[in-house]
Amino acid sequence: MAEPTGLRTDLDERRWARVALTVLAEPGTRAIHRLVARHGPVRVYRMALDGEIPDESARESVEARLRKIDPRRAADDAMAVAERLGARLVTPEDDEWPLSLSALERLALPGGNRRVDRETAPPLCVWVRGDWPLAEAFERSVAIVGARAATQYGEHVATNLAHGLALREWTIVSGGAFGIDAAAHRGALAAGGLTVAVLACGIERAYPAAHSAMFDRIVETGLVISEWPPGAEPYRPRFLIRNRVIAAATRGTVLVEASARSGATQTMRRAIALGRPAMVVPGPVTSAMSVGCHEMLREYESTRVVTGVAHVLEEVGTIGDLAPVARGAERSRDQLDDQAAFLLEAFPRRGVTGVDELSARAALDVRTTLRKLSLLETLGFVVRRSGGYALAPSKGRSREAPP
Numbered sequence: 001m002a003e004p005t006g007l008r009t010d011l012d013e014r015r016w017a018r019v020a021l022t023v024l025a026e027p028g029t030r031a032i033h034r035l036v037a038r039h040g041p042v043r044v045y046r047m048a049l050d051g052e053i054p055d056e057s058a059r060e061s062v063e064a065r066l067r068k069i070d071p072r073r074a075a076d077d078a079m080a081v082a083e084r085l086g087a088r089l090v091t092p093e094d095d096e097w098p099l100s101l102s103a104l105e106r107l108a109l110p111g112g113n114r115r116v117d118r119e120t121a122p123p124l125c126v127w128v129r130g131d132w133p134l135a136e137a138f139e140r141s142v143a144i145v146g147a148r149a150a151t152q153y154g155e156h157v158a159t160n161l162a163h164g165l166a167l168r169e170w171t172i173v174s175g176g177a178f179g180i181d182a183a184a185h186r187g188a189l190a191a192g193g194l195t196v197a198v199l200a201c202g203i204e205r206a207y208p209a210a211h212s213a214m215f216d217r218i219v220e221t222g223l224v225i226s227e228w229p230p231g232a233e234p235y236r237p238r239f240l241i242r243n244r245v246i247a248a249a250t251r252g253t254v255l256v257e258a259s260a261r262s263g264a265t266q267t268m269r270r271a272i273a274l275g276r277p278a279m280v281v282p283g284p285v286t287s288a289m290s291v292g293c294h295e296m297l298r299e300y301e302s303t304r305v306v307t308g309v310a311h312v313l314e315e316v317g318t319i320g321d322l323a324p325v326a327r328g329a330e331r332s333r334d335q336l337d338d339q340a341a342f343l344l345e346a347f348p349r350r351g352v353t354g355v356d357e358l359s360a361r362a363a364l365d366v367r368t369t370l371r372k373l374s375l376l377e378t379l380g381f382v383v384r385r386s387g388g389y390a391l392a393p394s395k396g397r398s399r400e401a402p403p
Contacts, residue, residue: 017041018091018125019075019229024048024062026119027227028241031055033105033121041124045071078229081204082127085230091125096133103248103274110273116240120270123227123245127203130223137196137223138249141171142316143271145246145264146180146256147289154180154257154289157281159187161254164309166193170316173198173250175242176211176224180256180264189217198249199226200242201234243267252277252316254306258292265292272300277315279306335379339364340372344381347391354388 018041025032031053035044044053049066053059065071082089090096104122112118128134142165144158162172162184172188174181176197188195197218199207203226206212218224227245228238240263247253247270255278258264272278280303283290297303306312333341339362346361347353353361359369373389376382382389 013042014040014093015089015091015125016075016079017045019078019089020045020071021048022124022227022229023069023071023074023078024065025058026061026238026241027123028116028119028121028244029058029061030119030121031058033124036124074229074231078127078202078231081202081230085129085204087127087129087203087230089125090128090134092122096135097126098135098138098249100138100249101245104244107244107248107270107273109269116237119241120244122248126225126227127229128223128225129203129219130221132194132223134223134225137171137194138173139171140169141173141196141250142312143173143246143250143253143267144180144184144256145174145243145253145267147258147262147264147292148177148179148181149259149289150179150183150257151283151287151289153283153287154281155183158183158256159190161256161281161309161312162187162193162195163191165312166191166195168309168313169193170313171196171222173246175200175239175246176207176215176218178208178210182211182214184256185214185218189214189221192221195222197222197224198242198246199224199234200228200238202226202228202230202232204230205234207234239263240266244270247271247276248274250276252279252312254279254281254312255293255296256281257283257287257289258296259288260291260295262292265296268296268303272302278303279312279315280304281306333381336375339368340375343369343372344376347382347389349391352385352388352390358389 021032021041021044047053048062051059051063053062101122104120107120109117144162146154146158158180166172166188172184172195174184176199185195185197195218197215201207203224206215215224243263243266247267253268253271253276255264255268268278280293280297282305283293304315343358343362343364346358355366355369359366373382377384380392383392
């Protein structure tokens with residue numbers, strides 16, 4: 001496939017140009033995205049070839065790649081590999097493009113001075129393996145992210161959350177990495193649910209290689225996606241660039257475990273900056289793998305503690321998904337009003353006590369004392385004896401000790 005010409009349809013030219021631009025400029029580059037939004041991908045591609053990109057930094061990056069890469073051949077190769085894989089290219093012109101990604105146009109990270117924190121524009125295109133329409137997969141989706149060096153506790157929680165959400169027909173989105181990511185994907189797969197792995201390299205690569213079988217299973221029932229063309233290497237900065245897509249495409253992000261400098265906390269910061277629900281699973285205060293989680297809770301008021309599926313659904317779902325308030329087992333004494341409860345506490349553990357003494361002990365007048373004694377007798381807390389009242393044997397033995 002050669003450089004775009006009038007021999008192709010306009011749509012073909014636009015798709016080809018988007019691939020070529022992704023080859024020439026790292027995904028997320030704001031200057032390129034703005035030019036494409038204004039002039040269209042075909043014209044911007046020609047501007048790139050002619051050295052006419054106005055932004056100096058973007059222009060220098062493009063020129064550096066042009067010295068080593070033939071974008072025409074690279075785009076052709078990427079499309080050929082995708083065709084052999086049975087993968088497809090999805091662009092903003094397609095019906096299945098997730099509109100949620102447009103939120104990245106306004107993503108601004110406070111204090112972000114690194115390139116990965118500044119260059120957070122929406123993808124120019126996305127490569128997809130799997131049959132589900134992309135927008136449909138993300139419509140009811142939750143990201144579950146966390147540490148690669150996860151503990152058994154973290155993997156257990158991530159698996160259970162993903163499994164429970166998938167059973168309720170929520171898509172589980174993560175990055176395919178070791179630890180929490182893999183636990184989330186596998187939890188969704190075990191439930192027969194939909195899961196999406198968002199890669200930081202070409203979709204023909206299983207990275208990490210040990211997850212090759214897992215990625216194959218995901219492709220069968222869900223999606224594996226990447227904004228980098230086939231052949232792209234998994235460079236370290238690309239994982240942080242990728243994280244903005246996970247945060248923007250989903251309805252909310254759950255952080256299960258994270259060390260103090262975990263990349264998963266960067267996904268959370270992007271979710272928070274986008275105004276998406278940001279949920280944190282607390283862990284042991286002695287665990288290094290929960291330090292990042294606890295710091296997120298301390299630093300951002302908008303973060304919410306979640307401990308199960310019901311809590312997550314309350315944050316991302318509808319009114320019908322409200323989580324029940326956690327309560328202890330209801331006891332019979334919960335039925336008592338304050339005066340009756342205080343009178344019951346005034347009883348000695350053993351023996352019979354007269355009405356006057358009980359009245360004085362509970363600081364209640366005699367008339368009120370008699371009314372509350374009648375209630376306590378009806379409920380089985382006390383029994384009437386010659387000379388007064390006594391605790392009922394079973395109720396008395398089960399009475400809680402004072403704090």
